[in-house]
Amino acid sequence: QQALPNVVILATGGTIAGAGASAVNSATYAAAKVGVEKLIAGLPELSKIANVRGEQVFQVASESLTNDNLLTLAKRVSALSKQADVDGIVITHGTDTLEETAYFLTLTVHTSKPIVVVGSMRPGTALSADGALNLYDAVSVAGSKDAAGKGVLVTMNDNIDSGRDVSKNVNIKTSAFSSQWGPLGMVVEGKNYWFRAPVKRHTMSSEFDIDAITALPPVEIAMGYEGVSSIAIDALAKSGVKAIIHGGTGNGSVANRIVPNLQKARTDGAIIIRSSRVPDGFVIRNAEQPDDKYDWVVAHDLRPQKARILAMVALTKTSDTKELQRIFWEY
C-alpha cells in the first residue's frame, strides 16, 4: 500500500462554496458562503485518496476577483509547490472567471506538480449538486503522478481540461466548461484517462515566474459590434492602459470608423491586440487588418478575457510588439 499523496485545497469562493435556501434552488443562491473546512468535512471520501488540508485564501464570487487577488493566489500556489510535503494543489473557484485564473497560473507558476482548478454549477445545497464529485475529481487528479507536467488543469463534469484552453461556454448547466480543442482526458472513479497533451508553453517551460512579478499593468477590453463607436477605445487610450484587447467580430475584424482611433492609441503608446468575440477558431495575422503596417498584435486562439491575461503577464517583461506576437504564438 503506497502512502497517500498530500494535497492542499486553496479555497477562493464561488458556487462550489455556495448555499441556497432550499434543495430546489439550483440557480438562486448565494455564492461563497461555505468555508473550506466544511467543504472538506462534507466529503469524507477524500481521506481515502489523499491527505487533504485546506486554506481559505478568499471567499468571493469570482467575477469580483482583482489583479491583486490573482497575484496573491499565484504566489501562494508557487510557495506551496516548492514544499516537499505538498504533492498537488487544488484551487476551488467561482466558475465565471475560473478560466482566467487557470490560465494565469499556468503562465506563471514554475512547478511540474499537478495544480487543478475546480468549481461547480450548483451549490452543495441543491439537488444533483455537482461540486462534491468535481472536488473529489480535482483532489484525485492533483494527487496523481500522471497529472504532473501537463500545466494547470481544470476538472469539471468528469473532464480534465487544459487551463489554457478551457472556457465557460454554457451557464446554468453542469456541462459548462469545454474547449474547442477538446479535453485532455477524463477522470472516472479516481482514475485518469488521458487522450492528448498540451503543446503550448506552460509552468516549467514558461519564461514568466510569479515569484518575480509584483504588479500587473492595466489592460482592458473593447468589444466590436454593429454600430460600434470610438467612445470606448478613446476612453481606454486616454486612461493610459498599456494594452487594449479588441474583441472583434468574425476573424477579429475592426469597424472601419474606429481603425484610426486604434492607430492613434498605438502611436500614443498602447499595445493593440486583435482578438475575436467568436468563441472558437482563431485570428490570423494580416488577415482583416494589416497588422504589420499598424504594428498590432493578434491574439491567436485566445478569447478577449484570456488574451488580457497573457497581455498583462507578457507586458511585465516586454512591450516590443514582435516579442509580444511571439509570446501570443507560443503560450
Ligand SMILES: NC(=O)CC[C@H](N)C(=O)O
Ligand atoms: N457557478 C459559479 O461558480 C458562479 C458563481 C459566481 N458568479 C462565481 O463565479 O463565483
